Amino acid sequence: MKDSDFLIPWSKDSLVVNYTEVLVLGSGIAGLFAAIKLSRKFDVTVLTKKNIMEGNTEHAQGGIAVALNQDDSPEFHYGDTILAGAGLCNLEAVKILAEKGPECVRRLIELGTKFDRHDNELDFTKEGAHSKRRVLHARGDATGEEIERALVEVVRSRLITVKENHYVIDFIKNHHGEIAGVLVLNQISGKVEAWLAKAVVLATGGLGQLYKHTTNPELATGDGIAAAYRAGAELMDMEFIQFHPTALLLPGAPSFLISEAARGEGAKLLNVRGERFMEGIPGQELAPRDVVARAIWEQMKDSPVYLDFSCLEQPQDRFPTIYSTCLDYGIDISTTPVPIGPAAHYMMGGVKVNNMGETNLANLYACGECACNGVHGANRLASNSLLDGLVFASMITDSLSSKTFVLAKWENVRPFKGVWDINQxxxxxxxxxxxxxxxxxxxxxxxxxxxxxxxxxxxxxxxxxxxxxxxxxxxxxxxxxxxxxxxxxxxxxxxxxxxxxxxxxxxxxxxxxHWQKHSVLKRGDQHVGYVSI
Ligand SMILES: Cc1cc2nc3c(=O)[nH]c(=O)nc-3n(C[C@H](O)[C@H](O)[C@H](O)COP(=O)(O)OP(=O)(O)OC[C@H]3O[C@@H](n4cnc5c(N)ncnc54)[C@H](O)[C@@H]3O)c2cc1C
The missing domain is CATH 1.20.58.100 (Fumarate reductase/succinate dehydrogenase flavoprotein-like, C-terminal domain)
Incomplete structure (x- = not known):
């Protein structure tokens, strides 16, 4: 395949052209939160690959980290995030995350998200490498589904256009090389359409599907990151992938995530001899994810590894989704250790953005898992990604709302050579x-x-x-x-x-x-560049 701006060649002729003021690509937490906030000022259209609910957000279990508990503060959250990031965090971005987190989560609650409560007070759990109990969860381990449900309801109640089954293929530019919109495969009509806008917010999520074992759903193939790269966007820190230590490992079963919150609540890792192999390692079961994942990988050379819930009282109440999914595969977690292994889980890298979500391409913004401003450094702290989606989507809306943009015109879109043969x-x-x-x-x-x-x-x-x-x-x-x-x-x-x-x-x-710096790569670069942030 040729090195080109486009995955498929196309011509300006014969395309249906649509206009909107702001295009949001993706309907996970980042895309929908951005769309809701932007809809106060702009005419917004959300394009999404499958149905509106589908994406990594819907699958998030453990929860969302936020310094809202009485004995917690943004400073503690900041410190824990930086420690997990292994020397590569963008400190200013972490400060924004920790400080703006409470306000964004309160907004999420106002928008209808129902987090679990105890005696009517928000119930916080603890996860690996957090010094405080600061993780809010919903319906036990269905946090992402609940957040997505609430956001979808708000989007449906507003004048936000949502186009499901619209697969974004590539970006299109105007004569000045600025982003003017996207090229989309409408999977209902089977036709390619152009969507033009004043500004585009990329929120297309991660790329776990590049790996044999992954907790990510089928659609997480990194489309938006790849399309942005073809258009000339800089990508940052693409070598940093988080492997979750504990996904269900059974022949024929998907790599279903067994949330870190399970270990947070006391579940133990055992080898086939029933030994707790994390016992001698600092942090034990709650050591950073990369440490736990590698320890499991080493054990798995000789024997299977299990997660044992037996010391938890009523794990079926605290982890109903994990309980019922394991039961579907014949394992009752309250009595039987679960066979687990590591799986690709989260992309720390992505389209390089500044703290306002701006990319190096005019009119293109990015937030959520597809974007990288360095907030997670080399390793994301558990439950920080839902918060990242909220906070930096919010930063984009602030930035966009203060700018004047011009709606792209079709006649100003750069023409292209090569004609797409629909029968190819x-x-x-x-x-x-x-x-x-x-x-x-x-x-x-x-x-x-x-x-x-x-x-x-x-x-x-x-x-x-x-x-x-x-x-x-x-x-x-x-x-x-x-x-x-x-x-x-x-x-x-x-x-x-x-x-x-x-x-x-x-x-x-x-x-x-010497390597305490971020990798940056854009199309056409012979070598990877490095920057300090
Ligand atoms: C199993 C699992 C458990 C997790 N648990 C937690 C947790 O407890 N806490 C936490 O903080 N994080 C968790 N994470 C990570 C977190 O869920 C994600 O990082 C976060 O939800 C990403 O949100 P997003 O909006 O960026 O992307 P997503 O929610 O993945 O949304 C991406 C959107 O882009 C759309 N899209 C993709 N490609 C295209 C295309 N070509 N054209 C049009 N649309 C496209 C998708 O359809 C989707 O709507 C978990 C992840 C997984 C997989």
């Missing part, structure tokens, strides 16, 4: 290639990396890239994005010769001060 058949066996990419990324660019493994991953992915011709179908388009992001992860991971947070190199097993 893709070159790839999509299912086969998708599996190959996931295997390669898991084995060679996953929890434990080496120069040799990353080189092998890179050369295999380059071959796929060269041979790949997409067709106008979502699985093909996703595959193109997955290959291109796999290459970027392998490249940035290869160049970072140290271990830090979510990036572990067994050939460079320690953090090195």
């Amino acid at each position: 058949k893709g070159s790839a066996d999509v299912q086969f290639l998708r599996k190959q990419i996931k295997d390669i990324m898991w084995e060679k660019a996953g929890i434990i990396r080496t120069q040799q493994g990353l080189l092998e991953a890179y050369s295999q992915l380059i071959k796929f890239w060269e041979e790949f011709t997409p067709s106008l179908e979502v699985p093909h388009l996703e595959l193109g994005n997955m290959i291109s992001l796999g290459l970027i992860i392998a490249k940035t991971a290869m160049e970072r010769e140290e271990s830090r947070g979510g990036h572990y190199r067994s050939d460079f097993p320690f953090a090195n001060k």
Whole structure:
């Protein structure tokens, strides 16, 4: 496939053209919170790949971290976030997160989110690497679903246009090279449409599907990050992937997340001999996620690993979703340890933004998991990502509301060479290639990396890239994005010769001060650049 602004070639002729003032791409916590706030001033349209509920947000279990408890403060939250970030956090962004968090969560409650309460007071739980009980949850372990439900209800009650089953393929620009809108596959009509706007907010979530084992739903293929990269956006910290230590590991079952809150409430990790192998490690079961994930990976070389809920009273009440899902696979967590393993969970990197959500491309903003301002550093603190989505979506709305934008005109959109042949058949066996990419990324660019493994991953992915011709179908388009992001992860991971947070190199097993900087890459760069923030 050619290195180009576009995954598929297209022509300006024969496209349906739609206009809106602000386009929000994605309907997770970041996209919907941004849309709701922006709708006070702008005509807003949300484009989303499947139905409005689907995305990582809906699956979030443990909760949302926020310094609202009496014995807590934004300073403590700030300190814990920085400690988890392994020397790479953008301190100003962390300050904003911790300080604006309470106000944003209160707003979420006003918008109808019902967090669990005890004696009518908000009920806070504790998770790994948090010094305080500061994690709000809803319906036990259905926090994301409850937040999404509340936000969807508000969006539906306002004059916000939502287009479901609209797959964003690429960005389009005006004659000045500024973002003018997006190219979209309307999966209902099967037609490609152009959507033009004054400004575009990218909130398309993460890319866990690049890995064989992942807690992320099928749609998390990093489309928005890949499209932004093609358009010339800078990507930052793409080598930092968080692997969650505890996902259900059973043949034929999805890598269903067993929330960190389970260990927070006392569940223990055991090897096949029933030994607590985390006992001698600082933080034990609640050590940082990368430490726990690697300890489990090491154990799994010899034996399966289990999470034992037996010391919790009534785990079915506190973790109803985990309880019922495990029961579906024949495991009663109140009596039987659950077989678990690590799985790709969260992308610390993404489209590089400043603290106001601005990218290097005019009119393009990004927030949520697809964006990176360095707030999580090299390793995200548990339950900080829902808060990140809220707080930085809110920063974007502040920034956008103070600006004057001009609505893009179709005649000012840059023309393109090449005509899309609607009948073009893709070159790839999509299912086969998708599996190959996931295997390669898991084995060679996953929890434990080496120069040799990353080189092998890179050369295999380059071959796929060269041979790949997409067709106008979502699985093909996703595959193109997955290959291109796999290459970027392998490249940035290869160049970072140290271990830090979510990036572990067994050939460079320690953090090195020289590498205390963020990787930045944009299309056309021969080498990865580095910046300090
Ligand atoms: C199983 C699980 C448990 C988690 N638990 C927690 C937790 O307890 N606490 C916490 O803080 N975080 C948790 N996380 C992480 C957190 O849920 C996510 O980081 C966060 O929800 C991301 O929100 P978002 O709005 O950025 O993206 P998402 O919620 O993933 O939304 C992305 C949106 O973009 C759309 N989209 C994607 N591609 C396209 C395209 N090409 N065209 C159009 N639309 C597109 C999707 O359809 C979706 O609507 C968890 C994640 C998972 C997977």
